[in-house]
Amino acid sequence: MANFDKQKIVESVPQKGFFGHPKGLFTLFFTEFWERFSYYGMRAILVFYMYYEVSKGGLGLDHTTALSIMSIYGSLVYMSGIIGGWFADRIFGTSKAVFYGGILIMLGHLCLAIPGNVTLFFISMVLIVLGTGLLKPNVSSVVGEIYSEEDNRRDAGFSIFYMGINLGGFLSPLIVGSVMDYSFHLGFGIAAVGMFFGLLIFVFTKKKNLGLAGTIVHNPLSPAEKKKVYTIFGAAVVVLAILIGIAIPTGYLTFDSFIALVGILGILIPTTYFIVMYRSPKTTAVERSRIIAYIPLFIAAVMFWAIQEQGATILASYADTRTQLEFAGIEISPAWFQSLNPLFIIIFAPMFAWLWVKLGKRQPSVPQKFSLGLLFAGLSFLVILLPAYFGGADALVSPLWLVLSYFIVVLGELCLSPVGLSATTKLAPAAFSAQTMSLWFLSNAAAQAINAQLVKFYTPETEIMYFGIIGGASIVLSIILFVLAPKIQSYMKGVQ
Incomplete structure (x- = not known):
C-alpha cells in the first residue's frame, strides 16, 4: 500500500473520540472484546470438556490426548491467520474478513452448544479455526491503519486495544466456568452469544468510525490470477478430502500423526513466509532489512508463547488436579484461573502504556522489550516448580502459587505482545501488510504446535524437571536477545 493510500485512510478516520485516540479504536476495541469473550x-x-x-x-478422551488436542487446536487457530491475511490482502480486504470470520466463529460455538459427539466437536473446531483465522489478524491490522506511522499514540493505542481483548477474556471464564458443572453446552452457548454481540457492534459502527480503514485491498489479484487461484484452491480441497478419506480408515491419519504433521507445519509455514516476503520483487531493500530484524523477534515470541499458552493446558490441568480448590471459604472452579491472565493485563496494561509514553525516546528498544518478556516468562515457570520441590508431587498446593505464576508471565506479555503487534505493523512490507500480521500470530501457532509434543512429557513425577528446563531455556534466550538488541535495532532502519 502506497504512502498516499495510508495517509488517505488516516485522514478518513476521526482522529479524536476514544480516550484521545482515533474514534475507530472504539469499534475495534469492542468488536475484539466480544470476540475474545467468545x-x-x-x-x-x-x-475439561474433552477429558x-x-x-x-x-x-471422555484420554487426559494427555486432550492436552495435545488443545495445543493443536490453538496452533491451527493462529496458523489459519495466514489464510485470513491472504484473503484480506488479495481478495476482499480486512473489514470483510473480520465480518465473515465472526460469522464462522459464532456458528462454531453454536455447534459446541448442541449436545452431540466427537464428530460434532471436530466440526465446531474447523469452523472456529477458519473464523478466527479471518478475524483475529485482520482486526489488529485495521488498528494499525487508523494511525499514521509517525503517530506517537500508536503503541499506547495497541495497549488500549490489548486491554479490550483481555477485558473480554477476564469476564468470560468467570461466567462460563460458573455453569461448567451444570452444563458444558450452556457455557458454549454463552460464547456464541458473545460473538453475536461483537458482530452487531462492528456492522453498525464501522462506517462512521473507521472511514476507509479495512476497505482497501492492498495487493489485489488480477482477473487472470483469480481464475488460477480459484482453480487451484478447488482442486486442493478435493484432493485433501480424498486423502483424508483414505488415510483415516487405513490408519495413516491418527491423533499422533496429525499432531506431528501440525508440528512440522508450525515451523515450515513461517519459514516459507519469511523466504517468500524477503525474495519478493515487491519488497524494497529497506523492507528486506526489516524482515531480517523481525526473525529473532519472531523466534523470541515462539519461546514466550510456548510458556504463556500452557496456561490453558498444563496449568489448567494443574488447577484441576494439583490445586486446592477451596480458598477463604469459596469453592473455586478450575476454569476461573483462566481469568487471571486477562485480569492482570487489565490492571497493568494502562500502566505500561503510560510508561512507554512517559519514557518517550528513552524507553527500551523493541528487542530489549522482547528480552524482558522472555525473562519474565522463564521466571513464571521456575516459580510453579517450587510447590512440588517443597511439598512433593502428591500434595494439593495453594492456589496462590498459580496466581503468582500467571502474574509474572503477564509482566512479560505486556513487554512483548502489544509491542510485537505494533512493531509488526511498522516492519511489514507494504505488499504483505495483513499477511505479516498473520505471520506474527504464527509465532503463537508454532509455539502451540511445539507444546502439543511437550505436554506428553508432563506428569506429576516429572513436574520439577519439566518446568525447570523450559523456564531455564527462556531465561537463556532472553540474555542472548538482550546482547544482540543493538544489532537487531540497526536492521530495523529507523523503526522504533
Missing part, C-alpha cells in the same frame, strides 16, 4: 469463554472449559467422563458431561 473465544476465551469457550477455551476456559474446552480441555471429563461422559457421565460428567464430557467427551
Whole structure:
C-alpha cells in the first residue's frame, strides 16, 4: 500500500473520540472484546470438556490426548491467520474478513452448544479455526491503519486495544466456568452469544468510525490470477478430502500423526513466509532489512508463547488436579484461573502504556522489550516448580502459587505482545501488510504446535524437571536477545 493510500485512510478516520485516540479504536476495541469473550469463554472449559467422563458431561478422551488436542487446536487457530491475511490482502480486504470470520466463529460455538459427539466437536473446531483465522489478524491490522506511522499514540493505542481483548477474556471464564458443572453446552452457548454481540457492534459502527480503514485491498489479484487461484484452491480441497478419506480408515491419519504433521507445519509455514516476503520483487531493500530484524523477534515470541499458552493446558490441568480448590471459604472452579491472565493485563496494561509514553525516546528498544518478556516468562515457570520441590508431587498446593505464576508471565506479555503487534505493523512490507500480521500470530501457532509434543512429557513425577528446563531455556534466550538488541535495532532502519 502506497504512502498516499495510508495517509488517505488516516485522514478518513476521526482522529479524536476514544480516550484521545482515533474514534475507530472504539469499534475495534469492542468488536475484539466480544470476540475474545467468545473465544476465551469457550477455551476456559474446552480441555475439561474433552477429558471429563461422559457421565460428567464430557467427551471422555484420554487426559494427555486432550492436552495435545488443545495445543493443536490453538496452533491451527493462529496458523489459519495466514489464510485470513491472504484473503484480506488479495481478495476482499480486512473489514470483510473480520465480518465473515465472526460469522464462522459464532456458528462454531453454536455447534459446541448442541449436545452431540466427537464428530460434532471436530466440526465446531474447523469452523472456529477458519473464523478466527479471518478475524483475529485482520482486526489488529485495521488498528494499525487508523494511525499514521509517525503517530506517537500508536503503541499506547495497541495497549488500549490489548486491554479490550483481555477485558473480554477476564469476564468470560468467570461466567462460563460458573455453569461448567451444570452444563458444558450452556457455557458454549454463552460464547456464541458473545460473538453475536461483537458482530452487531462492528456492522453498525464501522462506517462512521473507521472511514476507509479495512476497505482497501492492498495487493489485489488480477482477473487472470483469480481464475488460477480459484482453480487451484478447488482442486486442493478435493484432493485433501480424498486423502483424508483414505488415510483415516487405513490408519495413516491418527491423533499422533496429525499432531506431528501440525508440528512440522508450525515451523515450515513461517519459514516459507519469511523466504517468500524477503525474495519478493515487491519488497524494497529497506523492507528486506526489516524482515531480517523481525526473525529473532519472531523466534523470541515462539519461546514466550510456548510458556504463556500452557496456561490453558498444563496449568489448567494443574488447577484441576494439583490445586486446592477451596480458598477463604469459596469453592473455586478450575476454569476461573483462566481469568487471571486477562485480569492482570487489565490492571497493568494502562500502566505500561503510560510508561512507554512517559519514557518517550528513552524507553527500551523493541528487542530489549522482547528480552524482558522472555525473562519474565522463564521466571513464571521456575516459580510453579517450587510447590512440588517443597511439598512433593502428591500434595494439593495453594492456589496462590498459580496466581503468582500467571502474574509474572503477564509482566512479560505486556513487554512483548502489544509491542510485537505494533512493531509488526511498522516492519511489514507494504505488499504483505495483513499477511505479516498473520505471520506474527504464527509465532503463537508454532509455539502451540511445539507444546502439543511437550505436554506428553508432563506428569506429576516429572513436574520439577519439566518446568525447570523450559523456564531455564527462556531465561537463556532472553540474555542472548538482550546482547544482540543493538544489532537487531540497526536492521530495523529507523523503526522504533
